Amino acid sequence: xxxxxxxxxxxxxxxxxxxxxxxxxxxxxxxxxxxxxxxxxxxxxxxxx
Numbered sequence: 001x002x003x004x005x006x007x008x009x010x011x012x013x014x015x016x017x018x019x020x021x022x023x024x025x026x027x028x029x030x031x032x033x034x035x036x037x038x039x040x041x042x043x044x045x046x047x048x049x
Contacts, residue, residue, distance in 0.1 A: 012020040013037045 001009070007022045007030060014037055022030060 002033070003027045003030060006034055010034050010037060012040060 003023075006027065007019050010022060010030065010033060011017050011019060013034075025033070
């Protein structure tokens with residue numbers, strides 16, 4: 001994924017995230033953060049479901 005795609009995905013999951021802030025992070029850092037968000041999202045589904 002490109003840096004822009006990573007930022008877009010993060011903003012989709014974390015509605016409080018701002019693209020301007022995320023642009024300061026490396027692609028690797030954004031990828032790790034997105035993976036973390038996706039894990040949290042899955043855990044929420046398991047708890048709710």
